[in-house]
Amino acid sequence: MRRQCCSSAFTTRWGELPAERCRQSKEHNDTAVYFSRRSGVQAPCQTLWLWARTRGMRRLLFSCHPAAAPLVAILRPLAAALSLCLMGLTPGCSLFQGGRDDLDAGLAPALQGEPVPYVTHIRVEEPIPGFEDGRTPTEADLRTRMSQNSQLIQLEKQAPDSLLGLERRARLDQKTGVSLLHSLGYYEGQATFTVDDTTRPVTVTLTLIPGRRYLVGRVTILYRPRPVVPPSFLHRTREVGLFFKRREALPDPVFPHALDKVRPGDPATAAPILDAVAALPLTLRGEGYPLARVASARYTLDCRERRLNADIVVDPGPAAVMDGIAVSGAPHVHDSYLRRLIPWREGQPWDDKLVARYREILQQLGLFNTVDVKAAGLKSAVPLAVAEDATGRPLPVLPPSPAGPGNNAAPDDDTVLRSEPVGSMSAPSGTEGKAAAAAKPDDTAADTVVEIPADRQPVTLPVDVAVREAAFRTVGASMRYATDVGFGVQGSWEHRNLFGNGENLKIKLPIAQDLQGIRADFIKPAFGRADQKLLLGTALEREKTDAYTKRAASAYAGLDRRLSPYWWAESRIYAEDGTLRENRQNNRYRFLSFNLGLRRDTRNNALNPTSGTRLALTVAPISGFYHGAFSALAA
Incomplete structure (x- = not known):
């Protein structure tokens, strides 16, 4: 075997090395034999391996004439890389396919293709007391939520092909666990895992370490630019009543400076905070400000007091009144018919609820496959860029911070969780993830620039209706x-x-x-x-x-x-x-009836209802002739 590694074909091809120079020590030859042992034949790569280890190769790579030193300095790494590539591509070469038998036996479970069945245990290291208000999760709650978002548990029936694959799943769950703790207000929370491969099946233990829970601290809501309330938006009334009509007063536009259902001292849970922030522009869109949006939101951790502070900037946009509609995609449906279905009066303050109701009316006609109803964009040459709040004071600017909530380490004393436009606080997929996705930046009117008239009159905003006929x-x-x-x-x-x-x-x-x-x-x-x-x-x-x-x-x-x-x-x-x-x-017979009916229908779908009720009352007096005159009352 040692002789075959330096065959004449090899020496003829390369020419630089005589056959006797390849006869090196037994250590070198045994190394060549080892790298071909798994293939069962003497592979050509053995010769290349031994050739690279001979004194001639070392002399070629590490010694040269002084005049050729610059050229050799370039060729040395190229020659080494070429040798490794040839050994990897040569058929039968097992240099890069394995190791010694004892090493093969040790790495086989990690590198080979046998499935590794496992079981997952989730534990909470620090006990969490439960409270009657239901706002503090118990250990069982944490384990349940982690199980719902755990790849280890969701893919438990699909065993990985190696321990490395199992560890990869565990590391992903470790990040998910940290995000889960952060989304519930445990911003010092950490997650660890262990893999015990001495048991069958392998045991994976994921440990959640919540730490102290953070509470809601300061919440600042600023409006930029300052909202403008037209006189026509004040002291409004509307007609109400089913049979006996009356007029009732409507509240004036309100610009909230506190989050709905979020108070200082509440647990700093991501879902309710993000939902409350996302609801700020929705309230304004129902009171005459259709282009309202959350311009930015920053969440800062005060680690000394264990408080989460929020600084939110809302762009109310211009005050607007509702105008007519601009229809596209309905060549066979008359625009005049679609205009008669409008549930608002032209000139009344903008209300997103009426736009949603009109969308529902069009969908129930059965004439369109798709319906999209939204406010038309407005543009003018003079933008408003007033950097002040509702009282005229300058807006505070929070300093940026490289730290973020996704780190496994505890935050610094003052950590800016979010220094860019509104995004989601840390939350895994599931309930918290859906709530976080709902609070992404609102781009409804991001490119809209409107000039407010000096007399505080609202702008007139048409409604774009884009449909596709069925x-x-x-x-x-x-x-x-x-x-x-x-x-x-x-x-x-x-x-x-x-x-x-x-x-x-x-x-x-x-x-x-x-x-x-x-x-x-x-x-x-x-x-x-x-x-x-x-x-x-x-x-x-x-x-x-x-x-x-x-x-x-x-x-x-x-x-x-x-x-x-x-x-x-x-x-x-x-x-x-x-x-x-x-x-x-x-x-011969004939009759005439006059039917009067009253019905109440709260079903969410007339054809396939899942909620609601239907109540109908009909009265029909009948008069006719059959073998003489007759009259009756049907109900």
Whole structure:
């Protein structure tokens, strides 16, 4: 074996080294044999390995003529790198594929491909007392939340291929544990893990060390620029009442200087703080400031007092009143029809709730696949950049800090948790992560620049409506069985935008063993007013049973009006005329009814409700003729 490592082919190819120079010590030859032992053959890389260890190679790499020193200084690292690459690419070479047998046995569980089953234990090192207010998590709460966000537990049935892979999962869980503790107010919290590979399955223990909990300290909310309240936004009233209308006063715009449901002394939990910060502009958007946004938010730790301080800057944007709509993407639906459905009056202070209600109205029409309703952008040449709060004092600027909440070490005495525009405080995926994502910077009006008039008059803001039309026609067919009419089929045809104003015409053709006919129903939305529908319908039918044969024609006309978000009223006149053949005699009949209905519907979805109720009351006085005049009352 030692002779083969210096074959004539090798010496002929390289030429610089004679064969006898390759006959080195037994230590060198044994090393060459070891690196080919796993392949079972004498690999060419053995020769390259021994050649690199010969005195000739060392003389070539480390000694040279003084005149060639600069060139050799460049070639030395290149030659070494080339030797390593050749040994790695040569077939059968095991230099980079393993080690000695004892080393193979020690590293096999870590480097080889056998799955490593394991179990995970989560423990809390420092006991946490539970309180009746429910705001302080217990040890069981921490373990539950960590289990919900742990990769070790979620992937426990998918064993890693090595101990290194298992340790990688544990390190990720260690970071998640620190983020979880920070999100619950334990900003000095740490997480550690141990891997016990002497047990089968391997035991992984993740330890959470909460430390002292931080509380909410100072909360400063500043408005930049100073909000401008137009006179038309003050002393407003609105009409309320279902049957007995009255006017009630509306509150003037309010600019809160405290977070909702977050008070100093409360636990510094990420979710409620971020939710309260995200709600600040939402309140203003319902009071006439549609472009309000959180410009920045900084969270600073006071480690001496163990307090979390928050400095929030809100850009209220200009005061605005609502204007008309600008529709795009609806070439077959008339803009005039969509304007009649607007739930606001042009010129009233902006209210995001009305925009959301209009979006819901458009979605319920069945005419559009997608609906996007939002405030149109405004631009002018003179931006406002007043760096002051509501009292005119300069805004404080917090110093930046390289420290952050994601570190496993305890924070310094005064650590700025967030010195950039509003982002999420430390929180893992799950409930806290969703709340953190909800408080990302609000870019609704980030590029909008508005000049406020000197007389404090609000700007007029139109509403952009972007839609994508759906198919207006539907053809259907069905088979059914009923005990009164037997087997039957029914075909239907529907058009949901007959004349371009959302008119709905539906024609049904039922054919059964005992019943045949045709029926048409027509609905005209926004008839006379936006919340009122015109209802028309007619039908022809023939019904044949063992007792009688009926031929009839019927028609109806009515109105359906929405009285409030949950109440509707309906009135309908129904007439029917036909003949009944009984005992071989034809008897004519006709009747007229006036239906009055009132219903309350709080369902969240009419077709597939998951919450809410539906209550309906109908009264129908009837008058007609059949073997003489008659009258009745149906309810």
